[in-house]
Amino acid sequence: MTATDGRARSGVIDTPRGQIRTPAFMPVGTAATVKAMMPESVAATGADILLGNTYHLMLRPTAERIAALGGLHKFMNWSGPILTDSGGFQVMSLAELRKLTEEGVTFRSHIDGSRHMLSPERSMEIQTLLGSDIVMCFDECPALPADRDRIAESMRLSMRWAERSKEAFGDRPGHALFGIQQGGLDEDLRGESAEALQAIGFDGYAVGGLAVGEGQAAMFGCLDYAPQMLPADKPRYLMGVGKPDDIVGAVARGIDMMDCVLPSRSGRTGQAWTRRGQVNIKNARHADDPRPLDEHCTCPACRNYSRAYLHHVFRSGEIISSMLLTWHNLHYYQELMAGMRAAIAQGRFAAFEATFHAQRAEGDI
Numbered sequence: 001m002t003a004t005d006g007r008a009r010s011g012v013i014d015t016p017r018g019q020i021r022t023p024a025f026m027p028v029g030t031a032a033t034v035k036a037m038m039p040e041s042v043a044a045t046g047a048d049i050l051l052g053n054t055y056h057l058m059l060r061p062t063a064e065r066i067a068a069l070g071g072l073h074k075f076m077n078w079s080g081p082i083l084t085d086s087g088g089f090q091v092m093s094l095a096e097l098r099k100l101t102e103e104g105v106t107f108r109s110h111i112d113g114s115r116h117m118l119s120p121e122r123s124m125e126i127q128t129l130l131g132s133d134i135v136m137c138f139d140e141c142p143a144l145p146a147d148r149d150r151i152a153e154s155m156r157l158s159m160r161w162a163e164r165s166k167e168a169f170g171d172r173p174g175h176a177l178f179g180i181q182q183g184g185l186d187e188d189l190r191g192e193s194a195e196a197l198q199a200i201g202f203d204g205y206a207v208g209g210l211a212v213g214e215g216q217a218a219m220f221g222c223l224d225y226a227p228q229m230l231p232a233d234k235p236r237y238l239m240g241v242g243k244p245d246d247i248v249g250a251v252a253r254g255i256d257m258m259d260c261v262l263p264s265r266s267g268r269t270g271q272a273w274t275r276r277g278q279v280n281i282k283n284a285r286h287a288d289d290p291r292p293l294d295e296h297c298t299c300p301a302c303r304n305y306s307r308a309y310l311h312h313v314f315r316s317g318e319i320i321s322s323m324l325l326t327w328h329n330l331h332y333y334q335e336l337m338a339g340m341r342a343a344i345a346q347g348r349f350a351a352f353e354a355t356f357h358a359q360r361a362e363g364d365i
């Protein structure tokens with residue numbers, strides 16, 4: 001940890017495959033690719049680490065095949081750190097015919113209907129086969145809204161699975177295992193989960209169970225207490241977050257790492273994120289606009305193309321449209337992280353946050 005400013009922290013996570021500057025945003029490379037981006041382009045946006053997905057990769061092309069080909073880094077040509085999720089969250093949101101027991105979860109693939117099983121042990125085996133640098137515990141993320149008993153039962157199952165994950169992970173120098181705090185929006189259950197995870201002991205701790213439809217106010221309410229229940233000297237990862245203003249608010253509340261499909265997914269739907277707010281490039285008002293998306297942005301889309309061009313290639317469904325808008329959005333997200341890292345290091349995070357909000361207009365700019 002290099003600096004703190006209020007509850008915000010800046011620092012560096014050292015891994016055998018390179019350093020991760022925090023606060024960090026981690027682009028999601030679900031099926032061994034950040035969609036519409038070459039790995040060298042992702043690196044050019046400033047990303048230090050990528051995310052992969054156990055659920056998708058176990059179904060296709062399978063973890064065994066990736067291992068036989070030299071592991072995920074070689075397979076997707078990304079030499080930096082990779083974090084993989086444990087698969088439980090994606091099973092609950094994507095798979096069919098799911099059956100949850102103490103042992104784990106059986107399900108049918110959303111791709112071809114084939115039958116599969118995930119458990120803490122199998123999830124650790126898959127993430128080890130992939131060669132990921134940061135492994136996530138196998139957990140259950142309950143859908144909200146849910147009553148307190150359901151949230152409590154689910155959290156306690158996840159804590160038993162965290163124990164089994166740690167056991168199965170074993171002792172792997174140079175590789176990290178992160179525990180995942182659950183407990184919904186209940187402060188007592190979040191505290192029970194944090195204590196259980198610390199008793200087991202992990203290299204980092206995630207705040208799970210959020211960004212599942214609770215809304216920003218409820219999420220921030222939980223982040224007002226949940227991160228500081230976790231060890232201050234280990235990385236804190238908020239899973240699945242989020243829009244730029246979610247990210248700034250999460251960093252202000254002590255979060256070090258975040259991931260979200262938003263910048264890449266919204267890039268493909270014509271949604272550009274800028275310091276002044278969102279540009280909906282499919283809107284006809286951009287058809288004759290010679291200006292760049294964001295005149296201050298140094299990404300290839302903003303340096304070399306007009307809104308009129310981006311509007312045209314989006315409307316005509318050209319592949320370059322996804323490439324340029326995804327690149328811009330990932331670049332903007334990394335600029336936002338770099339701005340926060342500098343602000344924290346210089347003790348001016350509150351001013352950064354105020355300027356961030358003052359610059360943003362509502363609606364399409």
Ligand SMILES: CNc1nc2cc3c(=O)[nH]c(N)nc3c(CCc3ccccc3)c2[nH]1
Nearest residue numbers: 051052085086089141208209210211239240
């Ligand atoms: C969008 N909102 C969102 N909330 C989440 C909660 C959890 C949670 O409680 N447990 C786990 N294990 N994952 C979660 C994820 C997936 C994050 C991810 C996706 C892709 C690659 C790598 C990582 C979430 N995503």
Ligand SMILES: [Zn+2]
Nearest residue numbers: 297299302328
């Ligand atoms: Zn740009």
